[in-house]
Structures are given as structure tokens and as C-alpha cells.
Amino acid sequence: DSRSPLERFRTTPKKPLSVTDIVSPAWCEIQYWYTLTKHGRKLRTPAMKQGSAVHRILEEQVHTIVPITVQTKEDSWGLKIWNVIQGLRTLRVTGLTRELEVWGVVEGQVINGIIDELSYTCPDPQLEAEIEAEKDKHSPTKSISPSQQKIDEYFGTRSRNSTNLNLYQTPPEKRKIYLTDIKTRSRPSLPKGVAFRPTLMQLMLYRSLLASLAANTVPANTIFARYDLNPSTPFTDAFIAEISNLEFNFSDDAGLNSEDRFAPMSSQGDAINELQQHNNLTLLWQLMIQEFVRTIPSADCIGEVLRAEFILARDQSVLGSKCFAYDEDALTKYVQDEMKWWRGERKPRGVEVEEAYKCRVCEFAEDCTWRKEKMEEAIGRQRERRGRLSTGSGV
Numbered sequence: 001d002s003r004s005p006l007e008r009f010r011t012t013p014k015k016p017l018s019v020t021d022i023v024s025p026a027w028c029e030i031q032y033w034y035t036l037t038k039h040g041r042k043l044r045t046p047a048m049k050q051g052s053a054v055h056r057i058l059e060e061q062v063h064t065i066v067p068i069t070v071q072t073k074e075d076s077w078g079l080k081i082w083n084v085i086q087g088l089r090t091l092r093v094t095g096l097t098r099e100l101e102v103w104g105v106v107e108g109q110v111i112n113g114i115i116d117e118l119s120y121t122c123p124d125p126q127l128e129a130e131i132e133a134e135k136d137k138h139s140p141t142k143s144i145s146p147s148q149q150k151i152d153e154y155f156g157t158r159s160r161n162s163t164n165l166n167l168y169q170t171p172p173e174k175r176k177i178y179l180t181d182i183k184t185r186s187r188p189s190l191p192k193g194v195a196f197r198p199t200l201m202q203l204m205l206y207r208s209l210l211a212s213l214a215a216n217t218v219p220a221n222t223i224f225a226r227y228d229l230n231p232s233t234p235f236t237d238a239f240i241a242e243i244s245n246l247e248f249n250f251s252d253d254a255g256l257n258s259e260d261r262f263a264p265m266s267s268q269g270d271a272i273n274e275l276q277q278h279n280n281l282t283l284l285w286q287l288m289i290q291e292f293v294r295t296i297p298s299a300d301c302i303g304e305v306l307r308a309e310f311i312l313a314r315d316q317s318v319l320g321s322k323c324f325a326y327d328e329d330a331l332t333k334y335v336q337d338e339m340k341w342w343r344g345e346r347k348p349r350g351v352e353v354e355e356a357y358k359c360r361v362c363e364f365a366e367d368c369t370w371r372k373e374k375m376e377e378a379i380g381r382q383r384e385r386r387g388r389l390s391t392g393s394g395v
Ligand code: SF4
Pocket: 028, 029, 030, 031, 032, 034, 350, 351, 358, 359, 362, 363, 364, 365, 366, 368, 369, 370, 371
């Protein structure tokens, strides 16, 4: 089959690319290729199932999950967009939201993903101060010498946020949002080095998708066309009635007024009005963008400190977390290179000898031609070395 992975696995009628599709090959592209060829998608392992259960528990800590019946695919998408709108309002009111879906167009391809957690709490103020200091070093107009200001004072005055942010006294345009990804692990250790790379890229890609939505640069019609949706089809009355009946809809001004100590909830009538005024995908998308702009009024309202938290699957204890800085150049380089493989412009790459430990836990190790070739190369090099030593020509 000479088709590219994109043509074979992620072209209509198959689903579009996801963030997982872009970042999973960072572990081993050959493994991802085998996974797609054999199963069409990443199979849910027992560890992944445990992970989903953990995610559901975490989501329920923030949202009330209610089953909704949908009659059309446009209703089903209306529900996705409504969930994002409510997620953003939840963030503004409570300082935290979970499981926020995002969409975007990357290298001409529609892509989606779900951000595990968004909050107003900076996970690593010191790292943030270092990022700001580094930026100022490269900006002559903003330069502040260390003797002028200590780093902690610097952080205190420069950062839009800190761990003790008072949500109700800080207007949304002064708040900064931080992204977290929650990973469940079957072993009680944190991933190191290259093993952390997929998570690193995943969080950076989420941040980039979030920034594009907030900047209103995501072409809604391209997204709707890819999912084969008619954006002007009205939502069904049953859908509008069911959503409006929910007890937990935040109103459109939720979290905007810094004086508000209580979460403003929509009455059933308000929710019906809001949905009737935005009763198709085009209009509801516009409302969602309005919520993004209200919540993230400028690009620097999204923190550059990204955090991965690791939870032990068997008992759900927190193993620890890792914070790192967003690096746009590294992300762009990675995504461009990965898309070359997806488009079939280059062959997939397997793991190098130094990362051979990955092959020991790989279900495709037996049949993997890349691994066999690498082993043969290594044996050949060994023989050559022995040969040189026995003839005395070695160095
Ligand atoms: S055996 Fe190693 S190189 Fe081959 S697919 Fe598995 S992890 Fe990748």
C-alpha cells in the first residue's frame, strides 16, 4: 500500500488527526505505524482504562456529568461546543476547569484534543520568573539588571498571577491561565529524558491550539467541513430543551465581574434564550469564541509554564509533577517533521540503539523489521571490532 499514513488512516470518512496522533510517534514512529495498521488506532490497554477512570473522577470534581440525548450530528457537536462554553465560564468562576476540548488546523490538517486541566494557579512561580527574566534579557527595552531587582521581587511585580491569586479581586484580563496534563502510570516513577518527550509536545501543542482559538484564527468552516457537518442546520428543539433544563449552566457574564462572590447561574429561560439566539453551529461557535476572548483576552494570558502530573494507576496516589517552559520553535520543528511522516514525505523512524529499552516492552518487537535491522547493524559492528582487534588493527 503506497498511500501515506494520512491518506490511509486520517482522511474522510476516517476521523481527523488528533493531538495523540501527532505526539504518540515521539515514542516510536514505527510502533505507531504498526498500531495504526494493525488496529487502526491506539488500543486501550488496562492502564489506559484505569487512566480514563481517573480522568472521570477528576472531571466530576469540577463538572456535573449529565447524559444528554442527541438526535443529529449537529446537536452532538452543539453539545461539544456548549461544554467548552461552560468549561470556560467554570474556569472564570472557580479558577479551574477540566477536560476542555480544543480544535485547530495544523499544517493544513484539522486536529482536535482535550486539555486535562486549566487553572489560574501557576504551578512553578520560580520557573515562570526565569522565563520572564530570559525574555527580558533578549528585549533591550525591557531589560532589568539583577542588581536592580531580585528575582522573587521581580516575579511578584511582573507576573500576572501567583499561587495566591485572589480570583474575585483580579479581573479576567489580569489573570493568567496554566495548562496541566494528567498522566496515569503503572509504575511508581516519573518518565525521564526521551520518555517524557510525547507529554512535552502534547502540552505545547495544546497551548498552541488554545492560543489560536483565543485569537480567533481557527477557521470554523474548515473544522465543520472536515467533520461533515452543516453549520447552518438548526439544533433540534429537544436538544435546546434538554440543555436548558440543566441545573448547572453558568450565565454569560459568569466570572467577569470581580465583585461576584457567587457563581451566576443561568435560569432555564436565560439558557433557552442563549441557545435560541445561537441555534446552529456557526452561531454557537461565535459564542464560544466570544467566551475564549473574554477568558483569554491576550496571548500573554496563557502561561508559558506547562505542567504534567503523574498519578499511580493502582491507587491513584500522586507520584509527582514536572514543569517546563513552552518552546514555540521546538514545537514547530517537531510538528513539521512529524507531519512529513504523516504525509508520506519521509519514512517512519524507529528507536535508536540507546533507546532499545522501548523495544523490550513493545508488542511488535517480534516482527519489527527496524529492530531486526538495528540488531544486525550492531552485530556487524561488533564483528568488525573483533576482527580489527584480532588482526591488531584496532584503535
Ligand atoms: S520494536 Fe522497537 S523499533 Fe520496533 S516498533 Fe517496537 S519500539 Fe519501535
